[in-house]
Amino acid sequence: xxxxxxxxxxxxxxxxxxxxxxxxxxxxxxxxxxxxxxxxxxxxxxxxxxxxxxxxxxxxxxxxxxxxxxxxxxxxxxxxxxxxxxxxxxxxxxxxxxxxxxxxxxxxxxxxxxxxxxxxxxxxxxxxxxxxxxxxxxxxxxxxxxxxxxxxxxxxxxxxxxxxxxxxxxxxxxxxxxxxxxxxxxxxxxxxxxxxxxxxxxxxxxxxxxxxxxxxxxxxxxxxxxxxxxxxxxxxxxxxxxxxxxxxxxxxxxxxxxxxxxxxxxxxxxxxxxxxxxxxxxx
Numbered sequence: 001x002x003x004x005x006x007x008x009x010x011x012x013x014x015x016x017x018x019x020x021x022x023x024x025x026x027x028x029x030x031x032x033x034x035x036x037x038x039x040x041x042x043x044x045x046x047x048x049x050x051x052x053x054x055x056x057x058x059x060x061x062x063x064x065x066x067x068x069x070x071x072x073x074x075x076x077x078x079x080x081x082x083x084x085x086x087x088x089x090x091x092x093x094x095x096x097x098x099x100x101x102x103x104x105x106x107x108x109x110x111x112x113x114x115x116x117x118x119x120x121x122x123x124x125x126x127x128x129x130x131x132x133x134x135x136x137x138x139x140x141x142x143x144x145x146x147x148x149x150x151x152x153x154x155x156x157x158x159x160x161x162x163x164x165x166x167x168x169x170x171x172x173x174x175x176x177x178x179x180x181x182x183x184x185x186x187x188x189x190x191x192x193x194x195x196x197x198x199x200x201x202x203x204x205x206x207x208x209x210x211x212x213x214x215x216x217x218x219x220x221x222x223x224x225x226x227x228x229x230x231x232x233x234x235x236x237x238x239x240x241x242x243x244x245x246x247x248x249x250x251x252x253x254x255x256x257x258x259x260x261x262x263x264x265x266x267x268x269x270x271x272x273x274x275x276x277x278x279x280x281x282x283x
Contacts, residue, residue: 023047023048023049023056023057024047024048024049024051024252024254024275025046025047025059025162025275026045026046026047026048026051026052026162026252026275026277027043027044027045027059027100027101027162027163027164027277028043028044028045028052028164028250028277029041029042029043029100029164029166029277029279030042030043031166031279032164032165032166032167032190032191032278032279033166033167033191033279034092034166034167034168034169035168035169036168036169037092037093037094037095037168037169038091038092038093039091039092039168040077040089040090040091040092041089041090041092041100041166042087042088042089043087043088043089043090043100043164044085044086044087045058045059045061045064045085045086045087045088046058046059046084046085046086047059048084050222050223051218051219051220051221051222051252052220052221052250052252052277053220053222053223054084054085055084056084057083057084058081058082058083058084058085058086059085059086060081060086061076061079061081061086061088062079063102063104064076064079064088064100064101064102065100065101065102065103066090066098066099066100067098067099067100067176068094068096068098069094069095069096069097069098069172070094070096072094074090074091074098074100075090075091076088076089076090077089077090077091090166092166092168094168095168095169095170095172096167096168096169096170096171096172097165097166097167097171097172097173097189097190097191098165098166098167098168099163099164099165099176100163100164100165100166101161101162101163101164101276102160102161102162102163103159103160103161103163103181104159104160104161105157105158105159106121106142106157106158106160107120107121107142107143107155107156107157107158107264107267108120108121108155108156108158109121109153109154109155109156109267110152110153110154111146111150111151111152111153111154112150112151112152113147113149113150113151116138117138118138118139118140118150119138119139119140120139120140120142120143120145120146120155121139121142143155143264143266146266153266154268155262155264155266155267155268155269156262156267156268156269156270156271157262157263157264157267157269157270157271158271158272159181159182159270159271159272159273160272160273160275161181161182161183161184161273161274161275162274162275162276163176163184163274163275163276164276164277165190165191165276167189167190167191171189171190171191171192173189177204177207179204179206179207180206180207181205181206181272182203182204182205182210182213182255182256182257182272182273182274183203183204183205183207183274184201184202184203184255184274184276185201185202185203185204186199186200186201186202187200187201187202187240188200188201190276190278190279191279193245193278193279193280193281194245194248194280194281194282194283195245195246195247195248195280195281195282195283196245196283197245197283198242198243198244199242199243199245200240200241200242200243201240201241201243201253202235202238202239202240202241203215203235203239203240203241203255203274204239205257205259205272206261208239209237209238209239209240210235210239210257211235211236211237211238211239212234212235212257213234213235213239213241213255213256213257214232214233214234214255214256214257215232215233215234215235215241215253215254215255215256216230216231216232216233216252216253216254216255217230217231217233217243217251217252217253218230218231218251218252218253218254219246219247219249219250219251219252220249220250220251220252221249221250229246231243231244235255241255245280247280248280248281248282249280250277250278250279250280251277251278251279251280252275252276252277253275253276253277253278254273254274254275255273255274255275256271256272256273256274257271257272258270258271258272259272
């Protein structure tokens with residue numbers, strides 16, 4: 001996949017950022033567990049400083065995909081975008097666990113053209129008025145815009161996934177693992193999280209257990225407490241992460257890792273992240 005959306009530069013930066021210092025992208029369902037089908041889940045989508053409190057920019061919803069428990073595609077309905085958050089709805093009409101979210105691939109880096117440095121990715125360049133000084137940094141949108149005569153090409157492939165899980169009736173072992181990139185293969189089902197019980201989540205890279213993946217786990221509602229209460233954890237040799245929940249509530253989980261196996265031949269690095277929102281119930 002080539003560069004899909006200029007928004008991904010901010011999205012990926014949010015996914016890799018330290019939890020206490022930068023904007024973070026999130027999807028927040030109105031509920032993660034339903035009794036019966038034929039119901040509708042509303043989802044907020046935003047990038048913000050305080051988790052689940054929209055205070056920065058809305059996420060686009062045009063690349064949201066919905067996977068039903070049987071592998072069929074669901075629909076995004078009633079999507080709307082405001083200044084600080086987007087909203088959309090999904091009709092949950094089949095029992096089991098649904099996946100709702102995005103997976104995007106982009107490229108970031110730089111190259112030189114006639115001795116002048118250009119950047120790849122990020123926001124599109126602004127037009128320069130006649131007679132005005134040129135912009136300090138020249139940019140192109142993606143791989144297709146890199147000229148054949150470019151030199152000193154330095155590129156990183158960025159794969160960012162942000163997905164949530166909604167279960168109707170009994171949970172199903174629906175993890176939607178494709179064998180590509182960093183993926184979430186939970187041992188403890190996302191709909192079975194309780195604050196007095198440890199949860200175990202397995203992470204895979206290209207279908208194999210991924211040891212040493214750094215994971216941030218942060219409870220929401222920061223505006224109502226003094227401390228961030230972030231946990232900085234690492235997967236074990238089998239790619240498994242063990243999480244203890246300090247309180248019941250909604251949590252943001254972000255895993256990130258990197259390697260030197262990008263698909264693009266001109267890239268030297270592959271950066272991968274997986275983000276989800278988890279609902280942890282009181283015992």
